[in-house]
Structures are given as structure tokens and as C-alpha cells.
Amino acid sequence: MNNKNIVTVTNLSKLYGEFVAVNDISFSIRKGEIYGFLGPNGAGKTTTINMMIGLARPTGGVININGVDAVKNVKKAQSIIGIVPDESNLYDEMDGFDNLCFCGALYGMRKAVREKRARELLEQFDLAKVGKRPFKAYSKGMRRKLTIAAGIIHQPEILFLDEPTTGIDVESARQIRQLLITLKQSGTTVFITTHYIEDAERICDRIAFIVGGNIVAVGTIQELMESVSHGHTIELVTDSNLELYSDELQTLFSGCTVKMGTDHTVSIVSREAIPLLPVLQYLNDKGITVFEAKEVRPSLEDVFVKITGIEAEKLRKEREKGGAVK
Amino acid sequence: MKTWIAFWNILKKDIQNYYLKPPNISWGIIFPLSWTLMQLIRTTGSVNISDIKQLLPGLMGMSVLFGTTSMLAVTITFERRGRSFDRLLLAPISLSTLVIAKLSGAILFGLFNAFVPVIFAAFFIDLSGINWGAVFLAVFFIAVTSTLLGLMIAVSAKEIFEAQTFSNFFRFPMLFLCGLFLPINSLPIFLRPLSYLLPLTYGTDLLNRTIIGTSMLSPMLNVIVLLVFSIVLFKYCQYNIRKKWIL
Ligand SMILES: Nc1ncnc2c1ncn2[C@@H]1O[C@H](COP(=O)(O)OP(=O)(O)O)[C@@H](O)[C@H]1O
Numbered sequence A: 001m002n003n004k005n006i007v008t009v010t011n012l013s014k015l016y017g018e019f020v021a022v023n024d025i026s027f028s029i030r031k032g033e034i035y036g037f038l039g040p041n042g043a044g045k046t047t048t049i050n051m052m053i054g055l056a057r058p059t060g061g062v063i064n065i066n067g068v069d070a071v072k073n074v075k076k077a078q079s080i081i082g083i084v085p086d087e088s089n090l091y092d093e094m095d096g097f098d099n100l101c102f103c104g105a106l107y108g109m110r111k112a113v114r115e116k117r118a119r120e121l122l123e124q125f126d127l128a129k130v131g132k133r134p135f136k137a138y139s140k141g142m143r144r145k146l147t148i149a150a151g152i153i154h155q156p157e158i159l160f161l162d163e164p165t166t167g168i169d170v171e172s173a174r175q176i177r178q179l180l181i182t183l184k185q186s187g188t189t190v191f192i193t194t195h196y197i198e199d200a201e202r203i204c205d206r207i208a209f210i211v212g213g214n215i216v217a218v219g220t221i222q223e224l225m226e227s228v229s230h231g232h233t234i235e236l237v238t239d240s241n242l243e244l245y246s247d248e249l250q251t252l253f254s255g256c257t258v259k260m261g262t263d264h265t266v267s268i269v270s271r272e273a274i275p276l277l278p279v280l281q282y283l284n285d286k287g288i289t290v291f292e293a294k295e296v297r298p299s300l301e302d303v304f305v306k307i308t309g310i311e312a313e314k315l316r317k318e319r320e321k322g323g324a325v326k
Numbered sequence B: 001m002k003t004w005i006a007f008w009n010i011l012k013k014d015i016q017n018y019y020l021k022p023p024n025i026s027w028g029i030i031f032p033l034s035w036t037l038m039q040l041i042r043t044t045g046s047v048n049i050s051d052i053k054q055l056l057p058g059l060m061g062m063s064v065l066f067g068t069t070s071m072l073a074v075t076i077t078f079e080r081r082g083r084s085f086d087r088l089l090l091a092p093i094s095l096s097t098l099v100i101a102k103l104s105g106a107i108l109f110g111l112f113n114a115f116v117p118v119i120f121a122a123f124f125i126d127l128s129g130i131n132w133g134a135v136f137l138a139v140f141f142i143a144v145t146s147t148l149l150g151l152m153i154a155v156s157a158k159e160i161f162e163a164q165t166f167s168n169f170f171r172f173p174m175l176f177l178c179g180l181f182l183p184i185n186s187l188p189i190f191l192r193p194l195s196y197l198l199p200l201t202y203g204t205d206l207l208n209r210t211i212i213g214t215s216m217l218s219p220m221l222n223v224i225v226l227l228v229f230s231i232v233l234f235k236y237c238q239y240n241i242r243k244k245w246i247l
């Protein structure tokens, strides 16, 4: 992956009447990365994506896609992007194969080329058996997969996906994540919105947290974690109650915070990296056996909660409802 | 070339998915047929073969008007509601290409509908001596302007039933206002200006001249007015689509 930006969004806003759906956001996507927008329902994810792909008009701001002003020159930008909308919106009456071919034709692909590609995609998405069935007879997961196939039939440089794993079965969701990783390996840049922390955690190179139309944090998972947990935490699991040694440990490791845990554990928190040997030696001298010593990191969920102030519970509830029900 | 592939496939899809579906084809045949019978029975009490020629232009105009407007309500309003229309808006083809592709299907359907009554009539009466080139031109203009009217309605409507209600609001008065079955001169004076605001009036006049041989205005004037209507309606629809569909 190189560091060249393929998409740059500057001061983008969208107002519906008085209501600010997207509030002056700026971000950029690097060529070849998977960039994720993580936020709860109503955060402005779809509105942002719609502005980027030319389905909604920004109230203000600039969108640059591969050097093209995507607001002024929508059609040029559209020719190099692929789109997977939040709703599987192919043609109900047409079968899977014809749907794919039609989408290829919209991008000017010749008959032989698009038919070959459609067959490959049906194969790749595990849909070859249902290729001749009408779209309306597909299950939710199959519909979503075909919609994704339709979004990449013309081999776009950048793929936009709006909540691709929302409301579908676990296995299809897993296949979709795997597919996005494969696409990335073949050089496609991916922009994905989601309200599932797992999606973001598993596939995104960089994540932006979006809440109430604002981007509140951006970074790699590593960077986001470091932004909330300053320093290092080591947790030791032992065979004895350590309450007795609490004060002694604290004086021994001045500059660190020593916290006694339940079940014979102790955590040591420090700004600097913590050398393990002295700790182990001290405990060993006391006749205490250490079974485990591990660095404790906050989960992305903890980070999200800490930064956005949104309870993880709320996101999880939305997930159980099956996602973005409008 | 790329634009042409996209254009042709949008048109082909509409024809296969909508226009060639049995209910729609039969609509194009049954409606004009029953109207013909009704008109014949109403005017004479029994079927009088020689009246058919007099009725032909009106029937053709009506078939086109109803065929085109009802189909656009489906091909556009329906796809908009199912959001598959977004795909077309997101394709790298200009909005005009997209709109023209969508209109072309309806125009072809209108042309087909117009010639259904002609084919039936040919079994009963002598249709020789008619300039079919001129008939085609007249029908073409009627199809274009009616389709654009249908598009105007489809752009304003959110639901299919809304589009249908809207279009009936236009269509039924037009049957009487545009000289399809009643000469405009027989309308009350205060309604006549309304007639001249509707493009179908000029198309019907052109058709009357080519089939029956009588008309109110010169064919040249009719053609020019129809051309102007087509351009203005197209521009208006294009403007409206840009405003309403790209939020
Ligand atoms: N067409 C619209 N008119 C008015 N408000 C809208 C419209 N579309 C979206 N909104 C509002 O904008 C906010 C952001 O919506 P959206 O971008 O769909 O959120 P997300 O995709 O993150 O769930 C929501 O509060 C939503 O109600």
C-alpha cells in the first residue's frame, strides 16, 4: 500500500432544511486501503456516501476522487467507482446473471466481456447455481452478495459499500468480509460504512468514528487505541493472593500504578514499557508462581465508547434489531 | 460506444421487462378495440363500417396517449420506489442519455399501440391513398409529447397510484379537449384556449389531415408547435429530475 490519497473530502456538509446531517467533515482515503466509517444509525454515513457517489448534492465542501472534482464532474468520477447501496436494489424480475450483465452494460462493457465476468462473479460468490433464478427469489444474503457482485462487475478502482453486512446471515457476512480483503489484495480501494465494531476491527485499515454528522476520531486501530489508553498495562496471573504484597510492589515499582485484581491477579500500569524480569524475579523470590503475563489492550469497542460516549450496548441493540431499519 | 451500449441495454431491459409483458401488450390491443366498438355503437346504434375511418385518428391518438403515460408511470415510478432507478442515476452516462433511453421505450410502445387500431381497421375498410410517412410523423410526435407528459407526471409522483391518479387527471380531459372525438370547434368557447395549450391537439390535427383529409391548422405549423413542445417539455423534465432526484 502506498500513501497516495485517492479520495479527498474537504469541509463536506449536508443540510436537510435546518437539520445538519453531515457537519463540515474532512477526510481522505489512501489508494489500496479499506477505509471504514463506523457510527450508529442516523450518524450521517449514508448521506456522506451518497454525496461521494453523486446521489446527493452537498450543501458545501469539495469531494475529489482520483483527481476529479466529483461534485462538478460527477459522471467522470462515477466511471471509476463501484457502488453497493444499503438496500439490495437489483431488478426483481430479472435473474442473477442478467442483472449482472445489465450492470456491466451500464458501464459500457461489451456483451462477451460482461457475460464472461458475470459468470466468474457468480462462481466466486457461490451463486452459480442460482444464476438463472429471478432476483426476487433470492435470500437476503444472496441478494446482498449479488448486489456486491454487481458493484464490482466493471472492476472499479474504488468500491463504496453502505453497511454491506447489516441484516444478513453470519456466513454471508463472513464471505463478504473475506471478499473485501481479497479485493484489497488485488489493489481495489474500499470505502465501507458500518455500525458493527467487528467489521471495522476485522477488515479496516483505518477507521473514522462518525457521530451526529461529525467525525470524532480517525486512525488505524492501533492509533485509535493509543489515543485513549496512554501507556501500558501488564496483567499477571498467579497462584496466590497478592494483597499482602501490594504496598511492597508499589514502592518497588515507583512510577507505576499497581492494582490488585480478583482471582490472584495484579495489573501494573505505566507510561513506559514495563520490563518484566524484575517483577517476575520479585514474585519468584516470594515463592509465588506466575502462570501468565500479558499486555492488556482496550478493545475497539472500549475505544469507541470512550471517544464517542455512546454506550456499546446501544450499538449492539441496533445489531440485534437487524440494523438500519428505517 | 460505451454510452451506446448503456443506452441500448436500458431500452432493451425496459422492453423485455415491461413492454413485452402480456398484460401490457393486451392493454394496447383491448383498450382501443373496446373504445372503437363503443364509439361505433354510440353514434349509429349499430356498427357502421364506414365510420371507422372517421374514428381512426382519434383512436390512434388515444391509444398512444394512454399507452405511453401509463407505461412511464410504471417504468419510472416503480423503479424509483424499488430504488433500482438509483443504478441508472449512478451509471457514468449523462442524465439526458438516461432520460432518452427511458423515453424511447415508451415512445416505441406508443407507436406500436397507435398501429393496433390501424391493423384492425384494415380488415374492414380501404386504407389505400393514405400517406403513411405523414401518419408516422404525426404519431411519432404524439408519442413523444405524450411520453414527456407522462415523464413530467412520473417525476412529480412518489407512488404508482399517485402517478396514475395524476395522469388520469390529465388524460381524460385531453380526450375531449384535443379534438380526438369531438371537433374543437364544438367545445364551449371558454374551453378552447385550453385545447391549444395541449400538444395532443396539434398531433391530432396533423393525424386528421393525413387520414381524413380535414384539419384546422397548416401541417407545417403543427409540426413546429409539436417540436417546440417536445423540446420545452424535455428541458423541463430534465431540470426537474436533476432537482428532485439528486437530493
Ligand atoms: N432526505 C432526507 N431528508 C431529511 N433528513 C434526512 C434525509 N436523509 C437523511 N436524513 C437524516 O440525516 C441523518 C443522517 O442519516 P443517514 O446518513 O441515513 O445516517 P446513517 O446512514 O449513518 O444511518 C438522519 O438523522 C436522517 O434522519
Ligand SMILES: [Mg+2]
Binding pocket: A042, A045, A046, A047, A086, A162, A163, A324
Ligand atoms: Mg445508512
